[in-house]
Amino acid sequence: MAQPMSLDVNGRAAPVSVDDPDTPLLYVLRDDLGLHGPRFGCGLGQCGACTVHVDGQAVRSCITPVSSLKAGAKIVTLEGLGSLDKPHPVQAAFIAEQAAQCGYCINGMIMQSAALLSETPKPDETAIRQALAQNLCRCGTHQRIVRAVQRAAGTL
Structure with missing residues (x-):
């Protein structure tokens, strides 16, 4: 069953619905929100192509489950920088x-x-x-x- 959640992406509320809480943040950003700054590179967090900021810290979005984000976390992508x-x-x-x-x-x-x-x-x-x-x-x-x-x- 899809789980609705609201993210703060590039200073805007971004309501999303994920079927699996382990869905990588990268997939939500690219597939659900249409942002293409973060890239899929290795899928293992080793190359850095997917890097975004979460609460000011650089994180690898390909290995960050969307469910691990705390309420109100501020996500900034290349488009929001x-x-x-x-x-x-x-x-x-x-x-x-x-x-x-x-x-x-x-x-x-x-x-x-x-x-x-x-x-x-x-x-x-x-x-x-x-x-x-x-x-x-x-x-x-x-x-x-x-x-x-x-x-x-x-x-x-």
Whole structure:
């Protein structure tokens, strides 16, 4: 039997109904709410493509059961981080540094970077690399990604 619940996604109430409480948050965000920033990568929480913020913390939505979210949890996806007219500083820096190649990992890289900068506004290169170590990129844009995070840190 479907279980109705209301999520706070990108600052808006989002009523959803899930048949299985173990349904991953990623599926609810993509399939039920039509958000496509978080991506399905590995399905095991190991690549970072599905990263979103839950109450300000970067989490892997592919392994986060929707039933594990507490009432009132605030979920932010890439779409809610910034807009085309007013991108988040991390989004703007990724664009300026041309840090995306294929773009598949970029959701996770941006969301993880934004979480890092909210906790550590001026991280050094080592801290940036450590924060992003569990986010996989096969295109080899790591140097540009690190520069983008440094650029964003300089604008915050």
